[in-house]
Amino acid sequence: MSASVKSPWVLHYDASSCNGCDIEVLAALTPLYDVERFGIINTGNPKHADLFLITGSVNERQVPIIRQLYEQMLEPKVVIACGICACTGGVFKECYNTLGGVDVAIPVDVYAPGCAVRPETLIDAVVEGLGILEEKRLLLAAKSLKPAELPARPSAADKLVQGETVAAAWQKAIANALQTAGQEEQ
Amino acid sequence: MTLLSFGVALLAFVVLGPVLGCFLTGADRIITARMQGRVGPPFLQPYYDVQKLLAKERRSLNSFQGYYLILALVMTVLSGAFFFAGGNILLVVFLISLSSLLFVIAAYSTRSPYAEIGAGREIIQVLAYEPMIILLGVFFYLATGSFDTSAVATLGLPLVALLPLIFVGLLFILTIKLRKSPFDLSFSHHAHQELVKGITTEMSGHNLAVVEITHWYESVLFLGYVGLFFVWAPPLTLVLAVVVGLAVYFLEIVIDNSFARVKWQYMLSWSWIVTLVCCALSMVLLFALYGFVV
Ligand code: SF4
Numbered sequence: 001m002s003a004s005v006k007s008p009w010v011l012h013y014d015a016s017s018c019n020g021c022d023i024e025v026l027a028a029l030t031p032l033y034d035v036e037r038f039g040i041i042n043t044g045n046p047k048h049a050d051l052f053l054i055t056g057s058v059n060e061r062q063v064p065i066i067r068q069l070y071e072q073m074l075e076p077k078v079v080i081a082c083g084i085c086a087c088t089g090g091v092f093k094e095c096y097n098t099l100g101g102v103d104v105a106i107p108v109d110v111y112a113p114g115c116a117v118r119p120e121t122l123i124d125a126v127v128e129g130l131g132i133l134e135e136k137r138l139l140l141a142a143k144s145l146k147p148a149e150l151p152a153r154p155s156a157a158d159k160l161v162q163g164e165t166v167a168a169a170w171q172k173a174i175a176n177a178l179q180t181a182g183q184e185e186q
Numbered sequence: 187m188t189l190l191s192f193g194v195a196l197l198a199f200v201v202l203g204p205v206l207g208c209f210l211t212g213a214d215r216i217i218t219a220r221m222q223g224r225v226g227p228p229f230l231q232p233y234y235d236v237q238k239l240l241a242k243e244r245r246s247l248n249s250f251q252g253y254y255l256i257l258a259l260v261m262t263v264l265s266g267a268f269f270f271a272g273g274n275i276l277l278v279v280f281l282i283s284l285s286s287l288l289f290v291i292a293a294y295s296t297r298s299p300y301a302e303i304g305a306g307r308e309i310i311q312v313l314a315y316e317p318m319i320i321l322l323g324v325f326f327y328l329a330t331g332s333f334d335t336s337a338v339a340t341l342g343l344p345l346v347a348l349l350p351l352i353f354v355g356l357l358f359i360l361t362i363k364l365r366k367s368p369f370d371l372s373f374s375h376h377a378h379q380e381l382v383k384g385i386t387t388e389m390s391g392h393n394l395a396v397v398e399i400t401h402w403y404e405s406v407l408f409l410g411y412v413g414l415f416f417v418w419a420p421p422l423t424l425v426l427a428v429v430v431g432l433a434v435y436f437l438e439i440v441i442d443n444s445f446a447r448v449k450w451q452y453m454l455s456w457s458w459i460v461t462l463v464c465c466a467l468s469m470v471l472l473f474a475l476y477g478f479v480v
Contacts, residue, residue: 002237002238002241003233003234003235003237003238003241004238004241006228006231006234006238007231007234007235007237007238031222031223031224034219034224034225034226036215036219036224036226036227037224037225037226037227038227039227039228039231039234039235043383044382044383045382045383045387047383047387047388047389047390048383048386048390048394050238074242074243074245074390074391075242075243076241076242076243137241140241140243141241
């Protein structure tokens with residue numbers, strides 16, 4: 001497990017949430033649940049953040065703001081849409097001012113449905129997000145490899161037989177390649 | 187101070203400084219969490235944070251920012267090396283001021299309004315603690331007859347007995363130097379504050395990692411200032427100095443957790459009042475009790 005996974009700093013942004021999901025997200029960040037145990041820090045600064053938690057559906061006015069926050073975050077970064085509104089637009093989907101979920105503005109990595117999103121779902125989503133964060137970090141590190149050294153993404157058929165997900169197998173392959181190139185110790 | 191002793195101190199500080207600083211910060215975060223009824227992060231969390239920051243993409247608004255911050259780090263390291271090699275205390279003080287200055291320039295270089303307010307506050311902080319630090323050097327000379335920190339080893343009694351009030355003054359401004367509440371105006375290590383992240387708002391990835399490492403070195407150096415007051419002729423007093431340094435760090439954590447951030451006017455006026463009173467009374471004390479000023 002690399003350090004990226006041990007120290008995810010969170011940025012929370014409220015698109016047009018009804019505040020139900022916000023309260024869930026913020027409650028999970030209170031000292032009571034002590035997320036600092038996992039190295040999670042709630043930072044108000046996109047330039048320091050690794051995880052981007054967005055709640056609520058997106059309307060015209062929010063698109064540039066969300067894009068700007070997203071652009072200001074450094075790779076590797078992961079976007080988590082919290083609540084069904086952030087996933088698809090939810091109950092507000094048909095409103096004249098609503099464009100839809102967060103993915104109308106920026107690419108979303110993990111969708112955490114629920115109205116409001118349950119703490120369990122949120123935790124699952126963050127755990128899922130950390131896996132993606134690690135994958136993105138490996139890909140970023142792999143940019144320094146020569147194309148010949150880069151392993152090909154395994155096909156789904158190969159991997160399902162061995163009882164391993166494609167993403168996990170690929171991550172391992174990249175990590176191995178980096179190790180042989182002497183760029184990273186295990 | 188010979189060239190050899192400086193070389194040894196430099197090497198030791200370069201290697202041991204960040205390790206000790208990282209341990210101090212890790213312990214700080216756990217103790218802080220326990221004081222708030224939480225479990226807190228793993229002991230090595232500060233190290234994980236820095237490792238993560240170093241793995242991030244390299245990007246900054248001003249390409250010079252990174253150089254300023256690295257220079258600030260170098261100044262801090264040099265300052266610490268001079269200090270622990272028994273070098274001139276004024277040199278130590280001025281190098282550390284230069285480091286703060288470079289840090290401020292790094293923040294201003296991005297022209298972000300948040301970073302600029304943070305940098306402005308950092309300057310006010312420097313203004314608040316600098317008189318005490320320089321007068322510390324002056325009183326050190328008055329008490330020992332030398333500006334070299336190694337002079338404490340020739341004393342018959344600890345510096346704290348000669349200059350108790352200077353020690354109190356140092357404790358007061360140490361809270362500013364270590365960036366602890368109530369004086370963590372320019373940026374704080376905990377939660378986010380009213381200015382996003384203050385002076386570090388525009389520092390990300392590698393640059394933030396350098397800031398963090400500089401802070402590790404600084405913490406060790408500042409606790410060294412505290413230890414200086416408890417070293418005298420017998421070599422075993424070095425142990426006492428370490429113990430007192432750790433005790434003071436614990437005290438700082440208690441203070442950090444018991445006070446809310448104050449306004450800068452309050453910080454500035456009180457640190458100057460404390461400096462003035464402590465220094466004036468120390469002068470009288472030196473004359474009256476020991477009857478000497480070199
Ligand atoms: S998912 Fe439900 S609780 Fe969350 S923002 Fe939408 S309506 Fe509110």
